[in-house]
Amino acid sequence: MIKQIGRKIYYDKATGNVIVDTGEMIGYVQETTIDQDFETYQALKERVRDTVGVIQLEFGQYAQDFAECSGYRVNPQTLELEFSYPEPQEPVYQKPLTEQLKETQQAVAELTLLLATLNGGM
Numbered sequence: 001m002i003k004q005i006g007r008k009i010y011y012d013k014a015t016g017n018v019i020v021d022t023g024e025m026i027g028y029v030q031e032t033t034i035d036q037d038f039e040t041y042q043a044l045k046e047r048v049r050d051t052v053g054v055i056q057l058e059f060g061q062y063a064q065d066f067a068e069c070s071g072y073r074v075n076p077q078t079l080e081l082e083f084s085y086p087e088p089q090e091p092v093y094q095k096p097l098t099e100q101l102k103e104t105q106q107a108v109a110e111l112t113l114l115l116a117t118l119n120g121g122m
Contacts, residue, residue, distance in 0.1 A: 004059035
């Protein structure tokens, strides 16, 4: 049976720096456990397990962000992914652009409703 497996991102809990990104898999593949990943990936074998966090993404989740980013990490406070995008100055880590777009669309919808309510009340 053909499967689609999302990437797992293992990161340093203290800094948020990515240690291992397993990538996405499609085809006749088997999902691995965290224990199996610690046995398979040299970068994880070298770590104290309690210092490593993991985020499991759905297949295709943030695909556009991964394609366009210049880097990514996990915010140690929020435990959410942050991406940096190519810019002439130092990289600035921020929420995924797809999330920012959703929030902007929601804000526009709320403002449109508010304006309609204000204009209708006059």
